[in-house]
Amino acid sequence: MTDAIPVVSFEKFLTGTRADQEQVAKQVYDAFSTVGFIYLKDTGISQARVDEIFELAKTFFALPLDQKLGYKLSSASTNQGYTADGAEGINDHKECYEHRRFANPLCPPSTVLPGFEETLDGFYSECLTLALRVLKCLAMVLRLGDDFFEDITTRADPQLRLIHYPPLHREVIDSQGHARIMPHTDFGLCTLLFQDGTGGLEIDPGHDDKFVAAPPIEGTVLVNIADLLQRYTNGRVRSTRHRVVKPADDKFAGDLLPSRYSIPFFVHPDPETTIDPITLTEGEVKLYEPVNAGEWRNWNTANNYKIKDDTPEGGKVFQKMGVVEVA
């Protein structure tokens, strides 16, 4: 169960000496190069703060559907606003709200949800700070220079996502090809994931299609590697598949699964960054072709939402871990 994913305190990275930091960095790297996931505690983001954001998410999703659809996400490149249940993957059972760094034109105004935008902006910057510290761990271990990831994220526009998985009949999730969120890897650099107490998240730690539970642990944030970082590190760190299914039977035995809320923060580099695998040893073969981070993100986003208008035509068609040139 949880043993598959290490639980590590980040405190010494925040307050310790360089030697302390290197020790934490090594633990982080070891988790990322094997299971691809880690639970971090003592991150500087308190549980009380996370609870506050979950309450805010609940007030948003409690708005009537018509009102939420007034903030509807409709462009893969802007990728901001609300998506209703069924809009992203017909077999997923969730609704989402996406918040970005520089502009949020589809954010509910203070007349509708007082304090919503400012609170999310504040939480967004806390998440970005933490994510950059986690990435610094990798830069330290791989000897890329401490500021390696800072330097490729100055104009980057990561995405804070609020997710609500509505109550769902057990038989729906038990039916073939359905899940609260289907198995996938994330496609940016890395993801912070806050989950409520419901449970149901599973990961494939051995990359062999054997999913195990990644249950919520109070006071922690899960961090996982995403596709671009697997590519950039030439496979040294792993982008691991995960999915959300039903909570453990001993938690909810009834027919109707309760609502679940989660808050991922997807970290992406500056759009102009070329993700060309970094090789560290003599004669090391690059496992992946270079990709442009902006194109990669738009293509993956458009593909997820099936936003045809935004899918570049006659351009590149990406595969999850490769790229096929289309003339």
Ligand SMILES: O=C(O)CCC(=O)C(=O)O
């Ligand atoms: O809700 C969760 O716990 C996982 C969400 C997720 O994997 C995603 O949005 O990419």
Ligand SMILES: [Fe+2]
């Ligand atoms: Fe994910």
